[in-house]
Amino acid sequence: xxxxxxxxxxxASRGRRLLDGGSWMSPAKRLTTGxxxxxxxxxxxxxxxxxVRTVRRFTAAHxxxxxxxxxxxxxxxxxxxxxxxxxxxxxxxxxxxxxxxxGREICVDVVDxxxxxxxxxxxxxxxxxxxxxxxGIVDHLANWAQFGxxxxxxxxxxxxxxTSAVGAGAAS
Numbered sequence: 001x002x003x004x005x006x007x008x009x010x011x012a013s014r015g016r017r018l019l020d021g022g023s024w025m026s027p028a029k030r031l032t033t034g035x036x037x038x039x040x041x042x043x044x045x046x047x048x049x050x051x052v053r054t055v056r057r058f059t060a061a062h063x064x065x066x067x068x069x070x071x072x073x074x075x076x077x078x079x080x081x082x083x084x085x086x087x088x089x090x091x092x093x094x095x096x097x098x099x100x101x102x103g104r105e106i107c108v109d110v111v112d113x114x115x116x117x118x119x120x121x122x123x124x125x126x127x128x129x130x131x132x133x134x135x136g137i138v139d140h141l142a143n144w145a146q147f148g149x150x151x152x153x154x155x156x157x158x159x160x161x162x163t164s165a166v167g168a169g170a171a172s
Contacts, residue, residue, distance in 0.1 A: 038102040039066055047091040047112050055084040055097050059108075066101055072162040075141045080108045082134035083156045087112035092153050105143075106160050113153040 041062050045051040059080050063073040080097065087095040092114010100107045138145050142158035149155075 038100055040098060040100040042096060042098040044094055044096040047088050047093060047095040047114070049085070049088045051095070052081055052084045052088055055095075056081045058097070059099060062099060063106075068101075068106075068162055072106075072160075076106055076108060076160055076162075079138050079141050079158050079160065080110070082137050083108060083110040083158065086110075086134055086156065087154070090154070101162075104162050106162055107157060108160075109155065109157045111150060111153060111155045113151070 039062075041058075043055065043058050045054060056077050059077050060073055063076055068076070076099075080099070084095060084097055087110050091112025094114070095110060095112045098107075098109045100109070135145075135147075138158050142160050145156075145158040147154070147156050
C-alpha cells in the first residue's frame, strides 16, 4: 500500500515551520510503502507547569519499554519537555501529549486547548533571558518541527530519528 503525500513535507535542513494547514501525518509514514509497524501512547493533563514533570516521566517510561537507547530517550524527553512546558506556560486549560514510534522515527505531538495568550512569538531568546530557548533546543535535536494554531489552542510537533528500532517483542 502506498500512502498519499500530504501538503507538509519534511525539510532537508532542520528547523521549525509554521503549519500550512496540511495533514498531521508523520513524514516517516508518508514516505514509507507497505505495512508500517508503529507504537503510540497518549496522555492528557491540565496545562500546568507542575505537570511537565509527569509528561517527561510518562515519555521516559514508554520509550524505555519500546527499547530505545538512553541517548535517544534523553533527546526525546528533552524535546517533549520543552513542548509541554510551552503548552503549560502559554496554553489553555489542558494539554494532550502523544508519542508515535514508526520504524526509526519518533513523532512527539503536544496540543494545548483553550484560548492562546499573546506570547506565541517564535523569536530568538535574549542571552540574559531565562526563558525562550526551548524551541532552539527543539530545532537542534529534532529532524523536523511544526507549530501552529489548532481550534482554540496550539499544536507543536517534532520528529526525531532514533538509533535503536523497536524489536518485534517489545511491549507497547
